[in-house]
Amino acid sequence: MTTHSLSAGALHADRIAKSFGGLKVFHDVSFTVPAGGLLGVIGPNGAGKTTMINIFSGRLGLTSGQVMLGGTRIDGRSTFEIAMMGLVRSFQHTAIFNGHSVETNLLSALRFSRRDRSVLERLSPLLDQFGLIDNWQRNAEVMPYGLQKMLGLTMALATQPNMLLLDEPAAGLEKSERANIDTYVKFAREEFGCGILLVEHDMEIIKRLCPSVIVLDGGRLIAEGPPTDVLSQPHVINAYLGGSDEEDSDVTH
Amino acid sequence: MNNRVPKSLPAEIRPSLFSGHDWIALAIVCLTFVIPFTSTNPQVLSQTNLILIAATAALGVYIMQRLDLMSFAVPSFMAIGGYTVALLSMKLQLTDVFVLAAAAFLMPALCAIPLGALILRLKGVYFVLVTFVLTEIVQLLLFEAGPITGGSNGLVGMPAVKIFGMELWDNPHVLLTTCGLAFVSFIVTSVFTRWFRSEFAAIETNDVLAESLGLAAWKYKAMAFSVAAGVSGLAGFALVNMLLTAHPSSFAPMSSVNYITYTIVGGKASILGTLIGALLLVSATDYFALSGEMSPGLFGLLIIVVTMVARGGVVGVVSGLLYRLAGQSPPLKNGEQDLGVNGEKGQ
Ligand SMILES: Nc1ncnc2c1ncn2[C@@H]1O[C@H](COP(=O)(O)OP(=O)(O)O)[C@@H](O)[C@H]1O
Ligand SMILES: [Mg+2]
Numbered sequence: 001m002t003t004h005s006l007s008a009g010a011l012h013a014d015r016i017a018k019s020f021g022g023l024k025v026f027h028d029v030s031f032t033v034p035a036g037g038l039l040g041v042i043g044p045n046g047a048g049k050t051t052m053i054n055i056f057s058g059r060l061g062l063t064s065g066q067v068m069l070g071g072t073r074i075d076g077r078s079t080f081e082i083a084m085m086g087l088v089r090s091f092q093h094t095a096i097f098n099g100h101s102v103e104t105n106l107l108s109a110l111r112f113s114r115r116d117r118s119v120l121e122r123l124s125p126l127l128d129q130f131g132l133i134d135n136w137q138r139n140a141e142v143m144p145y146g147l148q149k150m151l152g153l154t155m156a157l158a159t160q161p162n163m164l165l166l167d168e169p170a171a172g173l174e175k176s177e178r179a180n181i182d183t184y185v186k187f188a189r190e191e192f193g194c195g196i197l198l199v200e201h202d203m204e205i206i207k208r209l210c211p212s213v214i215v216l217d218g219g220r221l222i223a224e225g226p227p228t229d230v231l232s233q234p235h236v237i238n239a240y241l242g243g244s245d246e247e248d249s250d251v252t253h
Numbered sequence: 254m255n256n257r258v259p260k261s262l263p264a265e266i267r268p269s270l271f272s273g274h275d276w277i278a279l280a281i282v283c284l285t286f287v288i289p290f291t292s293t294n295p296q297v298l299s300q301t302n303l304i305l306i307a308a309t310a311a312l313g314v315y316i317m318q319r320l321d322l323m324s325f326a327v328p329s330f331m332a333i334g335g336y337t338v339a340l341l342s343m344k345l346q347l348t349d350v351f352v353l354a355a356a357a358f359l360m361p362a363l364c365a366i367p368l369g370a371l372i373l374r375l376k377g378v379y380f381v382l383v384t385f386v387l388t389e390i391v392q393l394l395l396f397e398a399g400p401i402t403g404g405s406n407g408l409v410g411m412p413a414v415k416i417f418g419m420e421l422w423d424n425p426h427v428l429l430t431t432c433g434l435a436f437v438s439f440i441v442t443s444v445f446t447r448w449f450r451s452e453f454a455a456i457e458t459n460d461v462l463a464e465s466l467g468l469a470a471w472k473y474k475a476m477a478f479s480v481a482a483g484v485s486g487l488a489g490f491a492l493v494n495m496l497l498t499a500h501p502s503s504f505a506p507m508s509s510v511n512y513i514t515y516t517i518v519g520g521k522a523s524i525l526g527t528l529i530g531a532l533l534l535v536s537a538t539d540y541f542a543l544s545g546e547m548s549p550g551l552f553g554l555l556i557i558v559v560t561m562v563a564r565g566g567v568v569g570v571v572s573g574l575l576y577r578l579a580g581q582s583p584p585l586k587n588g589e590q591d592l593g594v595n596g597e598k599g600q
Contacts, residue, residue, distance in 0.1 A: 079464040103263070111451055
């Protein structure tokens with residue numbers, strides 16, 4: 001059951017807007033991630049990328065507009081309800097169950113999403129490549145940052161989502177570890193038929209993986225299209241030059 | 254990729270439901286059944302009674318600690334359980350111990366559902382504050398609702414409870430009732446907290462992550478609050494049964510500090526800690542003849558000391574020593590061995 005008709009699993013943001021009190025984060029943003037598709041999201045720090053993922057995953061409410069997953073409106077629903085509908089997110093900073101082993105972390109992901117161990121068997125090539133099998137019984141909290149991050153991503157995938165929202169998966173990874181993100185994204189799409197919304201600062205990853213990206217800046221969606229086209233547009237370059245320290249500051253941000 | 258042989262998943266080791274500590278705690282509570290049949294010493298009987306009631310009440314704190322919530326609500330639910338029993342036996346002549354125990358559990362457990370809906374959104378110090386206010390309100394209601402609760406006189410002159418039609422009226426029999434209630438509470442608490450241990454541990458360590466993976470955290474919080482209330486209600490039954498009186502002073506808001514102290518000093522990681530904490534501190538209170546007004550202050554001090562020097566409490570320190578003697582590293586939170594860096598896990 002990994003294939004879905006286009007309309008069934010698509011994630012569609014329809015003129016969404018979000019403000020925190022007087023602070024308008026973004027407004028009038030619309031886009032679609034087709035079922036099984038992959039859409040990149042770029043934009044300087046503070047553009048509202050994480051806020052958008054928080055909204056889609058039910059942690060925050062919308063100010064206006066609506067979010068549809070397939071034929072169902074999901075904005076305003078609770079996080080676990082949205083997760084059970086197949087839309088699952090990862091976190092910009094490591095998010096794991098501290099003090100527990102890699103195994104317990106993964107088994108918890110299976111248990112909470114009501115999946116069985118066969119999902120782990122399917123994930124075992126990934127688990128092996130990321131070095132998680134070598135650390136199977138280790139306290140996840142004391143593992144290197146990169147391993148913790150890959151564990152968090154793998155836990156999201158272990159829920160067998162139809163749509164994954166990845167919040168800067170490569171942030172904080174060593175350059176040598178970044179190929180893991182490529183592997184992960186390809187695996188999720190090919191083996192699980194997952195649609196993916198990929199928020200990422202690493203333009204190399206965006207160019208390698210994403211057929212299409214959107215650019216968020218100054219509260220608006222300022223460009224949309226294939227990465228090479230979009231990244232050569234003057235106003236996109238400006239947006240990035242305005243905050244050119246992103247690439248390195250994302251580790252601490 | 255190079256020609257490295259791919260590793261396959263290690264086989265699953267299913268952890269058993271109960272840990273060693275659970276078994277020890279259950280065995281100790283089980284052993285207390287011997288006392289009413291072998292001892293007639295009133296001092297021994299009353300001390301055992303007090304310890305078991307204290308431990309049972311503290312289980313209400315222990316359950317909420319699984320969710321990283323510090324509950325001061327135990328005396329309120331004890332009061333609901335205790336007064337329910339007093340009213341049923343005095344007004345309706347219901348004295349069967351099984352009927353009364355069921356009522357003492359269910360009444361507070363049901364009351365906890367709407368209350369939980371209101372306050373389980375809160376975390377940390379806000380939860381502490383609101384549960385403390387709750388016990389103050391319940392205390393006030395006990396005094397003010399005179400026609401039902403007997404006001405400041407309480408409900409005096411309860412008939413003895415019966416088991417299979419037999420009256421449990423003398424001291425050993427009263428202790429036997431307490432032993433039974435404590436045993437049921439320990440079984441319920443250990444099965445409940447261990448059965449859902451993954452859920453509770455996940456909510457305790459990272460509730461945002463747990464929900465994003467599909468866990469309906471509120472359901473588990475509501476269940477925990479309700480079961481904690483029910484178990485507290487059984488402690489209330491035992492207390493009222495021992496005194497043959499339901500009186501507001503038995504459910505003083507400050508007594509919640511005692512129950513919290515038992516769990517922390519004993520060690521909040523396991524149910525055994527709650528039992529050992531109650532055993533040590535109730536005995537110490539008796540030995541040093543501490544007055545009721547002094548103990549909250551001293552207990553507060555004790556909490557600070559334990560939190561600073563030995564977070565695992567008595568049970569944590571002792572089992573840490575035993576592991577060291579055996580040359581092993583202590584298990585991770587869910588009972589697996591930590592084969593990697595043997596990091597100290599301050600919670
Ligand atoms: N819960 C919140 N309350 C108030 N302001 C917030 C909240 N979350 C994010 N913001 C603000 O919204 C803006 C967008 O933040 P964020 O979504 O984290 O940006 P990005 O992920 O693109 O770097 C920032 O100015 C941030 O300070
Ligand atoms: Mg962000």
